[in-house]
Amino acid sequence: MIFIVVRFKVKPDWRDRWLDLVADFTAATRAEPGNLWFDWSRSVDDPDEFVLLEAFRDGAAGAAHVSSEHFKKAVVDQPQALAEVPRIVNVEVPGEDWSRLAEMALPRE
Numbered sequence: 001m002i003f004i005v006v007r008f009k010v011k012p013d014w015r016d017r018w019l020d021l022v023a024d025f026t027a028a029t030r031a032e033p034g035n036l037w038f039d040w041s042r043s044v045d046d047p048d049e050f051v052l053l054e055a056f057r058d059g060a061a062g063a064a065h066v067s068s069e070h071f072k073k074a075v076v077d078q079p080q081a082l083a084e085v086p087r088i089v090n091v092e093v094p095g096e097d098w099s100r101l102a103e104m105a106l107p108r109e
Contacts, residue, residue: 002062002092003053003054003056003091003093004054004062004086004088005052005053005088006051006053006086008049008052008086009049010050010081011050011081012017012083021081025070025073025074025077027078028064028070029065029068032065034056034057034060034061036055036056038054039052040052042095069106
């Protein structure tokens with residue numbers, strides 16, 4: 001799978017509107033056949049930073065995402081809210097789901 005983490009630093013006046021701005025993009029991406037997940041979180045240390053965890057079945061699914069109309073629209077729409085260029089980690093890892101953290105197995109598992 002292709003696993004991607006992106007950190008978005010938004011302008012302070014966008015912090016409470018960011019998730020509204022990305023709502024259609026998020027829904028469209030989640031509906032893509034090769035998308036495994038597309039989840040937003042907010043930094044506990046910085047209210048202006050949002051973290052996106054996304055995964056695609058394979059490189060072809062990732063390429064289809066970047067070629068999609070909703071991705072192209074996001075590239076145009078989202079920069080108005082950004083305080084800096086987003087930072088990204090994009091790696092290929094085996095599997096198609098989260099692994100369990102063995103060090104924290106529950107007694108019944």
